[in-house]
Amino acid sequence: MSQSTTLRVLFCIGVNQNFFDASATEAKQVWAAFGVMMKGIDETPGIRVIGNMDDDQLMVGPSTTAPWTTYVLADAERLENVAAVCNLFRTTPVGDSGSKLWKYCKIEARVGRELIIQN
Numbered sequence: 001m002s003q004s005t006t007l008r009v010l011f012c013i014g015v016n017q018n019f020f021d022a023s024a025t026e027a028k029q030v031w032a033a034f035g036v037m038m039k040g041i042d043e044t045p046g047i048r049v050i051g052n053m054d055d056d057q058l059m060v061g062p063s064t065t066a067p068w069t070t071y072v073l074a075d076a077e078r079l080e081n082v083a084a085v086c087n088l089f090r091t092t093p094v095g096d097s098g099s100k101l102w103k104y105c106k107i108e109a110r111v112g113r114e115l116i117i118q119n
Contacts, residue, residue: 009082010110011041011072014063019104029095030104037092037101041072044088046081049074068108075114082109 019030042049050073063069076082086109089102 005077006114007076007079007082007111008114009047009074009076009085009112011074011085012066012068012108012110013070013072014065014068014106014108016064016104016106017062020062022104026095026097029097030101033092033094033101034105037088038072040088040092041074041085044081044084046077047074047085048076076111079111082111085109 019027022030038052041047052070052072054070055067056069059067059069074085086107089105089107090100092101093099094101094104
C-alpha cells in the first residue's frame with residue numbers, strides 16, 4: 001500500500017449490555033466469536049493491521065459511546081475494505097444460537113490519513 005493512497009483506520013469496538021447479561025456459556029461463545037472476528041480483520045483483503053489496544057482494565061461495563069473497549073489500528077487500501085471489516089460483526093456467528101456478533105458488540109471506524117510532519 002502506498003502512503004499517498006492508504007487510508008489510516010481506527011476501528012473502535014464496544015461491548016454492549018447483551019454481553020454482560022449473557023450466561024457464562026453464552027459469554028464464552030461470544031468470546032470465541034470475537035476471536036474469529038479479530039482473525040477475520042487480519043485476513044480481510046486490503047487491510048494491514050498495525051496493532052490493537054484493549055481498555056478492559058479501565059473501561060468497566062458496556063461501552064455505549066467513546067471511550068470504547070478495544071481498538072484496532074490498520075491501514076486500508078479502500079473504503080470498501082473498511083466496510084468489509086465492519087461487516088464481520090453482522091456475519092460472525094455466535095455459537096449455534098443464530099445470533100451474530102453484533103448482538104453483543106459494536107464497531108465504529110474512524111478513517112483518515114497518517115499524520116506526516118514535514119521538516
